Amino acid sequence: MNNFQFRRRVAYWRGRRRMTQAHFAALMGKSVRWVEELEAGRVQANPQLSVMLLAASKLGITLERLLSDEAVACAGQRELDAVRAALHHHDVITGACGAAAEEPVPVELLDRTLAYAHDGFQRGHFAQLGTVLPTLLIDASQAAHHHRGDDQLAAFRLLSLSLELANAALIKWGDTETAVLAGHRAMAAAERSEHPVTMASAARHLADAMTNHGQAAEAVAFVTAVAGRLQGELLRRGPDGLSVLGMLYLKAAMAQAAAAEADDRRFAALARRVPDHLAAAAGHADHLGRDDNRLWTSFGPTNVQLYEVAAHVQLSEGADAIAVAAGIRDIAVASLPRERRAHLLTDRAHGETQAGLHEKAVDTLLEAERLAPEEVLCRPRSRALVEDLRLLVTGSAEGRLRALADRCELPG
Structure with a gap:
């Protein structure tokens, strides 16, 4: 193990154990200066085994665990390029299968793959989507082209949901331009699915991408228009409809806050509209009556509070964000x-x-x-x-x- 790896691992585990440098120095029988220089990389160019054994012991872990590099694998250029390439694939762009297309994946298998990918996203495993999404996008596009009747409508729904997931992952990865592209494709597929809940779900993701891409004012106009157009139908669709309708207003609140933050001249007037969108979402959450995860929305009273925190942060109202966060019940957060x-x-x-x-x-x-x-x-x-x-x-x-x-x- 080289000096950089050793000092990084020691600093990591000291942080995990919430030890100060002084505390760790005392346990090691060393000075605070020694720990400072160790973590800065100025000592132990070739760390001795005895030092590593003692450090592992005082940190309460095995030497093997100290020496293993548990670095998190972030999505890199390869994953980004793979998703971008899928979005520019002939079948995904045109909605028509290429000449070499094989028999399409059954709708039931697409559904299971999509659920697996969405569940990974909700566990915070974003990098793995760079492997799953490209194939899923192409398979869903081919299925939507090949099938007829109800199976075709289901395939368009799954294609839209897959494109939504690409949209969400690209936002996490910081590629908002491609996220907007995926969002537009998701909306087009949702309209072809003839399924209002899917249309609303795609709209909330596109609004999120637009907001993150600097198109906040446009996102407010778009997402509220969708909410107005689909509200009656969504209210008749039970918990699924209520969940996506509520999410439309939460995305409107975030877009409104971002629009206010970007407009010095009209900041106060625009910011005053944020609570209206949050209140609309809260009304639908109260109607739903519980925290739920329909269509991977996590929608309910608790998620409305989470968005209130986020809106305060967007408006640089840190003290208000902290106060709202403090009022969220731990047991409610734990269920998310x-x-x-x-x-x-x-x-x-x-x-x-x-x-x-x-x-x-x-x-x-x-x-x-x-x-x-x-x-x-x-x-x-x-x-x-x-x-x-x-x-x-x-x-x-x-x-x-x-x-x-x-x-x-x-x-x-």
């Missing part, structure tokens, strides 16, 4: 998918940073990392927050933050 819980924690860390609680923000990010590492270590939004905190944090949190920055592979 990992991705939602980690997203709440990263939003809370943003709010704490805005409120000047920089050390607390570091600890909140570490909590999010333990829950869903890719949400912190891989997502550009979270990595940017780590970069900002490196300029702001002093004192006891510096070591924990430095170790986190190393795991994010941020330049020193």
Whole structure:
């Protein structure tokens, strides 16, 4: 093991154990200066086995675990290129099978594959989508072309949901331009499915992509128009319809907040409309009567609160975001998918940073990392927050933050 790996692993596990450098130094029988220099890479160019054994013992882990590199695999250029290539594949663009197309995948198998991929996303495993999505997008496109009748409508529905997932993954990976493209394709497939719930689901994802791509005002207009057009039909569709209808208003709230943040002249007027969209979503959540995960929405009263936190952060109202987050019941948060819980924690860390609680923000990010590492270590939004905190944090949190920055592979 080289010096960089050893110091990174020691700093990582010291952070995991919430030890200060002084505490770890005392356990090692060394000075604080020694620990500082070790983690900065200025000592132990070839760490001795005795030092590694002692460090592992004091950190409460085996030597094998200390020496293993548990770095999180983030989606890289290969995964991005694969999804982009699928979106530009002949069959996905034209909706027509190429001459060499084989017998299409059965609708039932597409459904199971889509469920597997969506479940992975909700567990916070975003990188694996770079392997699953390209094949799923092409298979679903070919199935929609090949089948007829109800099977064809079902295939268009599954194609739309697959494109939505590509949209969501691309946002996590920071490619908002391609996310918008996937979102438009999802809307087109949803319309061909003749299924209002799928149309609304695609619309909420497209609005999210538009907002993240700097088209927030347009996203507000689009998503509220869809909500108005489909509301009657969605209300007749039971929990599925209520869930996607509520999500349309949550996406409208976030788009409204982003539009306000981008418009200095009309900030106050635009920001005043955010609570209206949140209230509309809350009304549908109350009608639903529980937290649910229909169509992977996680929609319900608790998710409305999560979006309220996120909207306050978007408006740079950190203290308000912290207050709302503090009022969310732990038992309610625990029932949400990992991705939602980690997203709440990263939003809370943003709010704490805005409120000047920089050390607390570091600890909140570490909590999010333990829950869903890719949400912190891989997502550009979270990595940017780590970069900002490196300029702001002093004192006891510096070591924990430095170790986190190393795991994010941020330049020193």
